[in-house]
Amino acid sequence: MGQKRLLVAGNWKMNGLRADAELMAEGLASRCHAMGNVAVDIALFPPATLLDYMARALDDTPIVIGGQDCHRSEKGAFTGDVSAWMLRDVGASHVLLGHSERRAGHAESSAQVKDKAQAAQAAGLVAIICVGENSSERDRGETLAVVRRQVQESLPAGATYANTIIAYEPVWAIGSGQVPSTEEIVNVHGEIRRLLVKATGDDAGATRILYGGSVKPSNAAEILGLGDVDGALVGGASLILDDFWAIVTAAVR
Numbered sequence: 293m294g295q296k297r298l299l300v301a302g303n304w305k306m307n308g309l310r311a312d313a314e315l316m317a318e319g320l321a322s323r324c325h326a327m328g329n330v331a332v333d334i335a336l337f338p339p340a341t342l343l344d345y346m347a348r349a350l351d352d353t354p355i356v357i358g359g360q361d362c363h364r365s366e367k368g369a370f371t372g373d374v375s376a377w378m379l380r381d382v383g384a385s386h387v388l389l390g391h392s393e394r395r396a397g398h399a400e401s402s403a404q405v406k407d408k409a410q411a412a413q414a415a416g417l418v419a420i421i422c423v424g425e426n427s428s429e430r431d432r433g434e435t436l437a438v439v440r441r442q443v444q445e446s447l448p449a450g451a452t453y454a455n456t457i458i459a460y461e462p463v464w465a466i467g468s469g470q471v472p473s474t475e476e477i478v479n480v481h482g483e484i485r486r487l488l489v490k491a492t493g494d495d496a497g498a499t500r501i502l503y504g505g506s507v508k509p510s511n512a513a514e515i516l517g518l519g520d521v522d523g524a525l526v527g528g529a530s531l532i533l534d535d536f537w538a539i540v541t542a543a544v545r
C-alpha cells in the first residue's frame with residue numbers, strides 16, 4: 293500500500309448555527325473546486341442539528357461528514373441520543389467516539405466507547421476513537437500507560453484500517469494553545485501503532501492515527517510531518533474557514 297493520504301477532521305463541538313454552516317460549506321466547496329484534485333481527506337463533525345444541512349451542502353465536494361457521538365443501540369427508548377444508523381441515514385460516514393469531553397462530561401468509559409464503536413461498525417460508519425491523558429496523568433508520567441489502556445479497552449473486535457481511526461488528543465492540549473513536543477507526539481503515536489499491530493495485525497500500518505489538541509495553521513505543517521501522524525483532529529481552528537483551510541493545505545503531500 294502506498295503512502296496514506298492525510299485526514300484533516302474538524303470537530304465543531306457544540307458550536308455553529310445554520311448561518312455558520314452555510315458560510316463554511318460555501319467557503320469549503322469553492323476552495324475545493326479551485327484546488328481541483330484535493331490530495332487530502334477532509335471530514336467535518338458539526339453538531340447533530342447541522343448534519344443534514346452539511347451533508348447536502350457538501351454533497352458535490354470530497355468532504356465527508358460525521359457525528360460527534362452515537363448510542364450503542366440502533367433505536368429505542370433513549371431520549372436525547374442519536375444512533376449510528378441515524379447518522380448514516382442523514383449522510384454521515386464517520387463518527388467521533390470517546391472524545392475527552394464525552395469521557396469527562398458524560399462519564400463515558402472505554403467499555404462504553406467500545407460498544408459504540410461496535411455499533412458504528414455495524415452501521416457502516418468509520419469510528420474515530422479518541423484517547424489521551426489529562427494533565428495530572430501526564431505530570432505523574434502515566435501518558436503511555438493511560439493511552440495504552442484506553443486504546444486496548446476502546447478498540448472493538450473487527451477493527452480494521454477501513455473502519456477505525458485513532459485520535460491522540462492530550463486533554464491538557466485541547467483548547468489551551470499548548471501542544472506536546474514533537475518527540476512526545478512521535479512517542480505516543482509510535483506506541484499506538486505498536487498496539488494496533490497487536491490488535492489488527494496487517495491492518496496496523498494502514499490505520500490512521502490523528503493528532504488533536506491546539507492544532508493551528510502555525511503548527512500544522514510541523515505536526516503533520518511527524519512519523520506516524522496521519523492527520524489532525526482540529527477543534528477551535530475548524531470554526532474559522534481560513535484557518536481550517538490553511539491546515540488542510542498543510543496536509544497536502
Ligand code: 13P
Binds near residue numbers: 303461466469506528
Ligand atoms: P482544539 O483544536 O480547540 O484544541 O480542540 C481539539 C479537539 O478537541 C478536537 O476534537
